Amino acid sequence: MRKFAVCGVSKRAIDMFIQPMITTFSSTSKLVGLLDTDPKRFVVCKSKFPETENVPEYGERDFEKMIVENKPDVIIVASRDDTHIEYILKALEYDLDVISEKPMTTTAADSRRVMEAEVKSKGKVTVTFNYRYSPHHMRIKELINEGKVGRVTSVDLNWYIDTYHGSSYFQRWNRKREFSGGLSIHKSSHHFDLVNWWLDQKPEEVFAFGALNYYGPESEHNPLREDGRHCKTCDVKHDCSYYTRWNSRSNSAIVRDDHIDSDEARKDGYTNYRPDQCVFDSDIEIEDTYTATVKYDKGALLSYSINFSLPYEGYRLAINGTKGRIETTEFHAPSRVPFTVPEQTIEYFPLFGSKETIHVVQQEGGHGGGDPVIQEDLFMGEDPRRKYKVLSGSEDGAYAVTTGEAVWKSAKENRSVRIEDLINQHTASN
Structure with missing residues (x-):
């Protein structure tokens, strides 16, 4: 029985790793830890799969604690791209195997750090290029x-x-x-x-x-030069081709996001996560x-x-x-x-x-x-x-x-x- 801990309880983590782990491969795989910056993601995961109800939860700074308390064999990294490097390197320090979502890192320099750390570790890195x-x-x-x-x-x-x-x-x-x-x-x-x-x-x-x-603001599709809009509350969304192509007037309160499939997550949103920022903002x-x-x-x-x-x-x-x-x-x-x-x-x-x-x-x-x-x-x-x-x-x-x-x-x-x-x-x- 191999024990797995997940860093980043994203939709991808839930669908790609957690679900098959607790169903198809439950006889050989066990989920022993969940780590994320946002407690709401634990709620979404556990409401979708009650089998994970008793899996321990950890904050972003509790990686070592999760390792010591649960002794996983493999760390699955499915958090935001720029955070991959931190979890991969920490896992290799503990001689653990790593399964990382793509991209493995966000820079060539960090990729080199992973390869160098892997040489010194008993752990092995796998990248899920599906x-x-x-x-x-x-x-x-x-x-x-x-x-x-x-x-x-x-x-x-x-x-x-x-x-x-x-x-x-x-x-x-x-x-x-x-x-x-x-x-x-x-x-x-x-x-x-x-x-x-x-x-x-x-x-x-x-x-x-x-x-x-x-x-960005220079787009010929931008209905109004104004920063900070969000689709859910935007006054000009019905003049936006990107919005009206995929939303009718009757469901205009719904914000679509292919990284969220939970009704609870759609309703309340994740902490510090907005999937409806304006595609015409100047900070793009x-x-x-x-x-x-x-x-x-x-x-x-x-x-x-x-x-x-x-x-x-x-x-x-x-x-x-x-x-x-x-x-x-x-x-x-x-x-x-x-x-x-x-x-x-x-x-x-x-x-x-x-x-x-x-x-x-x-x-x-x-x-x-x-x-x-x-x-x-x-x-x-x-x-x-x-x-x-x-x-x-x-x-x-x-x-x-x-x-x-x-x-x-x-x-x-x-x-x-x-x-x-x-x-x-x-x-x-x-």
């Missing part, structure tokens, strides 16, 4: 491993975030770079890790552009649009873009190699797409030959069926029948974060940025 576990993404990995495309030469990945999901980042804490690292880290690290894993190559150099096009300091080129150590090139305010959500991918090409298009959240969504397939084009269309067996569960599979690896150990590694470690987390930071720095400073230079900054400063 996009790897989507059936389509695993099949793409297998096609590359089988040599279908030969040596990969280039990748085109265009990611689209719709107006519902995209605007939510600018209503919450994510809008502050100090908390999230910016969306090139908070969100795009998922995508960079996916490409790194597919290619089995390490990113070396990045050149990028970024801009704030849709949100992150970008909503990026394009980037990434060079890899074995010669592959990535052309990447992401946009956080589009009519639908999903991505388009092409992987080119010396023997062929892979293409796929995915539409996320079909209930929010205002047109018929086709089935996702993988198209394989040999360099000399006929196209093949591959239909992938669908799986139930979040993130395209990936969540239940990664949960099995986390709570049961990696599948011994699998011929390739999927579960991510600290180095994977570090390269994903550092690529995201390189995108932001390149866009800010109008220069190419080398990955190793960012990772090694921490060492050079000590």
Whole structure:
């Protein structure tokens, strides 16, 4: 029986870790501690899952106390992004294993600190890059491993975030770079890790552009130049396209937030957490649009873009190699797409030959069926029948974060940025 403690009782922690731990994997896993800055989150968790009623609760400064009193084997970190580093390092000091939500940290320097601490510890760090576990993404990995495309030469990945999901980042804490690292880290690290894993190559150099096009006070969609508004009480919300797209006049008192699914949390709100801040505030300091080129150590090139305010959500991918090409298009959240969504397939084009269309067996569960599979690896150990590694470690987390930071720095400073230079900054400063 492995004992787990959770730092950050977020919706993600409850759905992704706590629920399966006390249901599917209850015979081998035990929840022994909950730590958070806000006691209301304990109430939400325990009201949703009465099985956790007797699990001890701890404040943000009580990490050591939680460890001493409950002796967990694993610390799950699912708190706000900028706090990950503190809990990961403390857990490694106690020689505990760590399961961290992405991004592992919010800076390349902190990622380096994690890798250095892991070397000195008996604990192991795992980062939950669940996009790897989507059936389509695993099949793409297998096609590359089988040599279908030969040596990969280039990748085109265009990611689209719709107006519902995209605007939510600018209503919450994510809008502050100090908390999230910016969306090139908070969100795009998922995508960079996916490409790194597919290619089995390490990113070396990045050149990028970024801009704030849709949100902030200069947005052409801003109905009134005024700071400090909140959707729930805003006088001009019915003149705001982002609000009216997803809210009718009759339910205007409801604030939607994909990080909250509890009626109690929606009604009372969490302490110091506002999911309805105005997307046009002048203190927004992150970008909503990026394009980037990434060079890899074995010669592959990535052309990447992401946009956080589009009519639908999903991505388009092409992987080119010396023997062929892979293409796929995915539409996320079909209930929010205002047109018929086709089935996702993988198209394989040999360099000399006929196209093949591959239909992938669908799986139930979040993130395209990936969540239940990664949960099995986390709570049961990696599948011994699998011929390739999927579960991510600290180095994977570090390269994903550092690529995201390189995108932001390149866009800010109008220069190419080398990955190793960012990772090694921490060492050079000590």
